[in-house]
Amino acid sequence: xxxxxxxxxxxxxxxxxxxxxxxxxxxxxxxxxxxxxxxxxxxxxxxxxxxxxxxxxxxxxxxxxxxxxxxxxxxxxxxxxxxxxxxxxxxxxxxxxxxxxxxxxxxxxxxxxxxxxxxxxxxxxxxxxxxxxxxxxxxxxxxxxxxxxxxxxxxxxxxxxxxxxxxxxxxxxxxxxxxxxxxxxxxxxxxxxxxxxxxxxxxxxxxxxxxxxxxxxxxxxxxxxxxxxxxxxxxxxxxxxxxxxxxxxxxxxxxxxxxxxxxxxxxxxxxxxxxxx
Numbered sequence: 001x002x003x004x005x006x007x008x009x010x011x012x013x014x015x016x017x018x019x020x021x022x023x024x025x026x027x028x029x030x031x032x033x034x035x036x037x038x039x040x041x042x043x044x045x046x047x048x049x050x051x052x053x054x055x056x057x058x059x060x061x062x063x064x065x066x067x068x069x070x071x072x073x074x075x076x077x078x079x080x081x082x083x084x085x086x087x088x089x090x091x092x093x094x095x096x097x098x099x100x101x102x103x104x105x106x107x108x109x110x111x112x113x114x115x116x117x118x119x120x121x122x123x124x125x126x127x128x129x130x131x132x133x134x135x136x137x138x139x140x141x142x143x144x145x146x147x148x149x150x151x152x153x154x155x156x157x158x159x160x161x162x163x164x165x166x167x168x169x170x171x172x173x174x175x176x177x178x179x180x181x182x183x184x185x186x187x188x189x190x191x192x193x194x195x196x197x198x199x200x201x202x203x204x205x206x207x208x209x210x211x212x213x214x215x216x217x218x219x220x221x222x223x224x225x226x227x228x229x230x231x232x233x234x235x236x237x238x239x240x241x242x243x244x245x246x247x248x249x250x251x252x253x254x255x256x257x258x259x260x261x262x263x264x265x266x267x268x269x270x271x272x273x274x275x276x277x
Contacts (some may be wrong), residue, residue: 027234028237031235048235049235073192080150084154088155116208117135153184158183205224238253
C-alpha cells in the first residue's frame with residue numbers, strides 16, 4: 001500500500017515538474033537554433049547569445065533591473081523585518097490580527113490593481129515616472145513578503161533568552177543585535193531572496209509605473225515579443241533562467257551552512273552539559 005502511494009506521488013511530481021519545465025527547456029533549446037525561428041531546428045549556433053551581449057541598450061536594461069531588484073529587496077527587507085517585529089510584539093491580539101490582515105491584503109491583491117493604484121498615486125503627487133517610481137513600487141509590494149518570511153522565525157524564537165539578557169543588564173540594542181537578529185536571520189535571508197526574485201520578474205506593476213526612457217527586463221521582453229518572435233529573447237530568457245537557478249542554489253547553500261552551524265552549536269552545548277555532569 002505504502003509503496004503504491006509512494007510510486008503514485010513520484011509519478012505525480014514528475015508530471016507536474018515536466019509540465020512546468022518543458023516550456024522553459026523548449027525555449028532554451030531553440031535559443032541555439034541557427035534558423036532564426038522556432039519552426040524547426042536547423043543547426044547549432046551561439047549568435048543569439050552574442051547578439052544579447054552586443055546590444056548595449058539591452059545590457060543597460062538588465063543592469064537597471066538588477067539594481068532595482070537589489071535595492072528594493074534590501075530596503076524592503078529592513079522595513080519588513082522591523083515591521084514583523086512590531087506585529088509580533090503588539091500585545092493586543094485584535095490589533096495584531098488587523099495588522100496581519102492589512103499585510104496579507106497586498107499579497108492577494110491583483111498586480112494590475114496595485115500597478116494602477118501606484119500610477120494614480122504618483123500622478124496625483126506629481127512625481128515623474130521612471131527609476132524612482134519603479135523602485136518605490138517594488139519596495140511597497142516586497143514588504144509584505146518579507147513580513148511573512150520573518151514572522152514564523154519570530155514565533156520560533158525563545159523569548160526566555162531575551163528575558164535572561166534583560167536580567168543580565170543588556171540594553172535594547174544589545175538584545176536586538178545579539179539575540180533577536182541572529183535568531184531570525186534565516187527568515188531575513190528568505191525574505192530578501194523572495195523580494196529579490198519577485199522584483200526581478202515583476203511585469204504588471206512595473207508596466208504601469210515605468211516611464212521617461214526607463215525600462216526593466218520583463219517590460220522590454222514583452223515589448224519585443226509583440227514585434228515578433230526573436231531568438232534573442234530566447235537567449236536572454238535562458239540567461240535569466242540560469243541566473244535564477246544560481247540564485248536559488250546560493251540560497252540553498254546558505255541555508256545548509258546555517259543549519260550546520262546550528263547543529264555544531266547544539267552538539268557543543270550538549271558536550272559541555274555532559275562534561276559538567
